[in-house]
Amino acid sequence: MTQDATALWHQIAGHFQPDPPRRLGVAVSGGSDSLALLTLLGDWWENGGPEVLAVTVDHGLRADSANEAAEVARICAARGISHHTLHWQDWDGQGNLPDQARRARYRLMVDWAGAQGLGDIAIGHTGDDQAETFLMRLARGAGVDGLSAMRARWQQGDVWFHRPMLGLRREALREVLRARDVGWVDDPTNDDRTYARTRARAALRALDPLGITVDGLADVARKMTDVRTTLYGYAFDAAQEILRFDAGDLVLTRAGFAALCPEVARRLLQSMLGWISGAEYGPRGRAMDGFLSAAYAGNGMTLQGCLLSVTTSELRVTREYKAVADLRVPVGDVWDGRWCVGRGPDMAGAELAALGEAGLRACPDWRLGGVPRSTALALPGVWLGDELLAAPLAGWANGWSIRALRDEQEFYKTLLSH
Numbered sequence: 039m040t041q042d043a044t045a046l047w048h049q050i051a052g053h054f055q056p057d058p059p060r061r062l063g064v065a066v067s068g069g070s071d072s073l074a075l076l077t078l079l080g081d082w083w084e085n086g087g088p089e090v091l092a093v094t095v096d097h098g099l100r101a102d103s104a105n106e107a108a109e110v111a112r113i114c115a116a117r118g119i120s121h122h123t124l125h126w127q128d129w130d131g132q133g134n135l136p137d138q139a140r141r142a143r144y145r146l147m148v149d150w151a152g153a154q155g156l157g158d159i160a161i162g163h164t165g166d167d168q169a170e171t172f173l174m175r176l177a178r179g180a181g182v183d184g185l186s187a188m189r190a191r192w193q194q195g196d197v198w199f200h201r202p203m204l205g206l207r208r209e210a211l212r213e214v215l216r217a218r219d220v221g222w223v224d225d226p227t228n229d230d231r232t233y234a235r236t237r238a239r240a241a242l243r244a245l246d247p248l249g250i251t252v253d254g255l256a257d258v259a260r261k262m263t264d265v266r267t268t269l270y271g272y273a274f275d276a277a278q279e280i281l282r283f284d285a286g287d288l289v290l291t292r293a294g295f296a297a298l299c300p301e302v303a304r305r306l307l308q309s310m311l312g313w314i315s316g317a318e319y320g321p322r323g324r325a326m327d328g329f330l331s332a333a334y335a336g337n338g339m340t341l342q343g344c345l346l347s348v349t350t351s352e353l354r355v356t357r358e359y360k361a362v363a364d365l366r367v368p369v370g371d372v373w374d375g376r377w378c379v380g381r382g383p384d385m386a387g388a389e390l391a392a393l394g395e396a397g398l399r400a401c402p403d404w405r406l407g408g409v410p411r412s413t414a415l416a417l418p419g420v421w422l423g424d425e426l427l428a429a430p431l432a433g434w435a436n437g438w439s440i441r442a443l444r445d446e447q448e449f450y451k452t453l454l455s456h
């Protein structure tokens with residue numbers, strides 16, 4: 039083993055301190071970055087690190103993909119590393135192909151980790167990827183969040199994904215592979231200038247003489263991440279002071295909100311919108327600027343299927359009725375990502391749907407619950423065709439209960455996970 043490789047796996051090991059997992063998955067595409075990650079994790083394992091298990095997703099999109107996966111399997115076998123190839127077979131032809139492929143890849147890997155009893159998977163992004171991402175975000179006019187670039191770790195389902203090589207350079211990793219005689223596959227899109235990433239890579243080379251380097255940009259991204267984490271910490275503290283949960287809504291005191299620094303207020307609102315809408319990504323950029331201004335000015339507004347309503351003392355974020363008006367699911371399924379029936383009679387054909395005007399007419403006592411009309415409209419009720427059977431959240435249980443799947447703790451977790 040060369041001295042350089044030892045220094046590199048020590049750096050990778052550093053990412054997992056102070057509590058490295060006992061077993062660690064590694065996602066290997068067959069490109070140089072992930073093969074180097076596999077190699078260095080193998081070294082760490084040989085020196086007392088976690089047992090390594092490798093996985094490759096064969097998307098079946100290129101003629102050679104099966105051969106590439108087989109080559110990864112061979113390299114793993116030579117080092118005594120267990121390897122699985124997963125196949126992506128369920129693309130329905132809808133949506134953007136690279137994005138769907140990427141989502142499917144993570145989904146398959148999460149399932150694989152579950153089957154292997156793994157809680158952690160490492161992936162091979164490097165400092166070069168980080169600097170490219172930073173430049174691409176700069177071009178989009180990103181703020182603190184975007185300029186934090188790629189996260190070093192995040193959780194999906196029960197699995198933590200790790201990027202332990204964000205502090206390493208691609209060329210140093212390739213040196214390791216050359217020294218060990220390990221060949222890699224070059225992704226043909228790497229030279230295709232129709233991709234923003236390819237152009238960012240070329241721009242980085244041009245910026246180097248100005249002293250704007252890959253390492254420098256990756257370092258700025260790291261500092262931005264610290265700023266971002268601090269801001270979310272303030273948002274967490276603020277939420278505990280000025281936020282209450284009410285009938286599935288989130289309600290802030292206006293006086294407390296007005297006293298927040300705008301970046302903290304922005305994060306708080308963004309997380310509130312995400313929690314209520316269940317959207318994978320909260321709104322960003324100008325849309326979010328507009329929402330923040332409306333909140334400061336005390337104006338009502340809708341965004342991401344959520345409604346901001348304002349009283350003299352409070353700001354309330356509610357599910358927007360229009361966003362759920364057509365949503366009907368059989369009792370037993372989850373409605374709007376967060377409500378389900380807790381208990382109720384066994385009744386064929388019963389469905390969960392928003393109360394809407396018809397539901398409120400059928401349940402005249404809804405006002406006794408004290409929730410605003412806009413909130414009540416978007417609450418789920420139990421229906422049989424056009425007939426309302428129960429509206430447990432609006433005070434008419436009639437033998438049914440409905441419970442929320444997302445609770446307060448989950449909201450606070452979103453603020454802490456940054």
Ligand SMILES: Nc1ncnc2c1ncn2[C@@H]1O[C@H](COP(=O)(O)OP(=O)(O)OP(=O)(O)O)[C@@H](O)[C@H]1O
Nearest residue numbers: 065066067071072093094095096140160161162163
């Ligand atoms: N087909 C694959 N099978 C297994 N792992 C993969 C595969 N493709 C990518 N990876 C993992 O993801 C890392 C990043 O790859 P790449 O940059 O091509 O993916 P990406 O789509 O940009 O990923 P991300 O979603 O993390 O941004 C690789 O180094 C590797 O660890």
